[in-house]
Amino acid sequence: MAAQAASKAPRVKADAAPSEELFVGARIILKALEEQGVEVVFGYPGGAVLPIYDELFKQNRIRHVLVRHEQGAVHAAEGYARSTGKVGCVLVTSGPGATNAVTGLMDALMDSIPVVCLTGQVPTHLIGNDAFQEADTVGITRPCTKHNYLVKDANLLAQTIHEAFYVARSGRPGPVVVDLPKDVCMAMGHYTTAPRGTQRKQHKTYQPKTKPEASAVAAAVALMASAKRPLFYTGGGIINSGPKASALLRELVELTGFPITSTLMGLGAYPAAGDKWLGMLGMHGTYEANLAMHGCDVMINIGARFDDRITGNLKFFSPDSKKIHVDIDASSINKNVIVEIPVIGDCTVVLEEMIALWKAKRYQADQKALKAWLRQIAEWQGRDCLYYEQKGKLIKPQYAIQRLYELTKNRETYITTEVGQHQMWAAQFYRFEHPNRWLTSGGLGTMGYGLPAANGVQMAHPDALVVDIAGEASIMMNIQELSTAVQYRLPVKVFIINNQYMGMVRQWQELLHGSRYSESYSEALPDFVKLAEAFGCVGMRVSDPAKMDDTINEMISVNRPVVCDVMVDPKENCFPMIPSGKAHNEMILGSDKTGKAITGEGLALV
Amino acid sequence: MAKKAAKKAAPKTAPKTSAPAKRAKAEDQSSNLYEGMVPVARLKDKDTYRHIVSILVDNEAGVLARVIGMIAGRGYNIESLTVCEVDRERGLSRINLATLGTHQIIEQVKAQLGRLVPVHVVRDLTDDGPSVARELALVKVGGVGDKRVEALRIGDIFRANVVDSSTQSFVFEVVGTTEKVDAFIELMKPLGLVEVSRTGVAAIARGAAGIEKK
């Protein structure tokens, strides 16, 4: 069945006939990228993509950013995409270039980030022969992309690339790979323009539904109006849907007066300064957000997917609530949690319709019940679950991030992270008022994401402040990207929360494995200041809490890439925490406001 | 991957195929992914039974790998699988998939398949109304004397054709439901069953509407 694929008619309707003129394949590829509005390509050359690099050399419409590892190229494209709402673009060579990109592709798939990754391939006549630098890229990337293509005819290059961009950005966004054999890039072919206007959305099979069923929206809004203990639970889908979705969400929250929490991926959609904001929920979410999830009677999930980091033990997940689930991806519905009212559609459209209907029907929240519910939530908030104390000679990691927030909050600041405790503290202590300002690897949890992503953000926003809040272990996974930052004069700031441990691993070992710290100590760390300097960056170090502010201010004021090594308390744990397999109301808290210390391992079980 | 599961459990799962008709009464309606409304109670139903899912796909490189990879990658089981081009002009193939699962799991399988780019239509032929399903098996039986005669006689009862014979053996071609083919094979065991080759299930909905019409 695979045999006759090469000459198949493409599924996208081309609205223009193929060009009269013949172009070389590599030129067609670049023309297609230009037409798709690509400004920057993150890539790394190699034998199979030399014809494309040659065409890149001959033009100056598209900028190429040379990364130092292909994983970094994909993360940079993710950073670019997530901070702009555009599709990120990657170009790598065959074999090792493609396999190096795999982690980034999976990361983009899990977090629904639109990326098109062009991979070189050996010439078609060598495919299957174990040729030099051959890998079955389409086979390897099938489960880690939204879709992928192998192009075997230069005449199909343009259409395929147009379709790749369409698939990447439509519906639930995701990564798409286009595998390009070298002979196809060197063959002559006709160019086809992308479908336009009404035809833009016409695709033979892939037509994600953006407009919800009216009956579903009506049922959802009616249920919301009847709620006594309502809660919005929002996710990355709102960010992906665009800034308008965030604005509408704010309006709906205002209109209903319902409290709101969000997943890690959704931070910034509703402002942290908003009075209905409960903070992030989930494994390291706030006490109030998790207890509200547990206790609500109507849950309104908009653009989140009931991930296990959010739900904890499914058996005990929000037992008394009726659930509304708004998602553009039908397969997210009833996957982990069965919901009463699924609404399939794009968040922006659904929110618009919800607001219109709420107003048209003159719905009113049950004020008395809502007041009692908000009072209950305020009581939970009184617990001050993120409380910590900055005392003694060691910098508390929370303090470092809180000061970073205070000293950068009045600028246009983008925060990326690596993965670990620092990531969770960043989510807890950095307060986001706007969408698209927070970039983290949520679904895959990829250490090494933050620095290349920061590079991608800085490419798109040259004047913004971009900070990668990092761990000393994670940063080593893609440290080579400092070199990229230097080459392109990207003044990114790497803010290392250096606790000398793989802190999150150490924390689990402490809590779950009898404090046997197997291989979680960051042995033989480099001197990050010297390392920064060796790369041509500015290196800084701080270990005195009194010098924290000065250091941060200095870091910000330098218009060059900076690595700031913040030596913090190595033993601090990240709380609250819902241990794996536990319910929301079985959260472990740190010490509470009264200053009651954690006694040994006898952590307060709530 | 697409091997036939051992059929010992057949009697246990078979009666369930009539279940959907009984369950059609709707409680607690909620809108469904494809066909309107699915009752929540039904999604929570823990009954596992065999479903036949038909998928219309573009006949392009790797489409089968995509479908199977998705199912295997998400840990769903495949009892049988048939695939062939059904519309040359439009380049469409039809994949029939027999799988065990609860209603919710099949809804998931459908939704996951539905979002693959080359997939046109996904239908659960078991839960979506009456359908017919057939498979074909080639069954080789060796033996002489009485056993040989008995094999021929049973073949007759099952309307199996003899498509090859030697002095030592027959090859029967038997067509029917999975249960019928199972039964025939079971009866051939004591009569010198040598080997079996089965196509897996091909299925189609009853009535005038085609798979692309709702």
Ligand SMILES: Cc1ncc(C[n+]2csc(CCOP(=O)(O)OP(=O)(O)O)c2C)c(N)n1
């Ligand atoms: C690529 C990768 N490998 C392993 C892990 C597992 N892991 C999760 S957090 C963590 C430790 C991170 O340590 P560090 O970067 O120092 O951050 P900290 O937790 O100390 O803040 C590890 C190893 C991962 N998430 N990603």
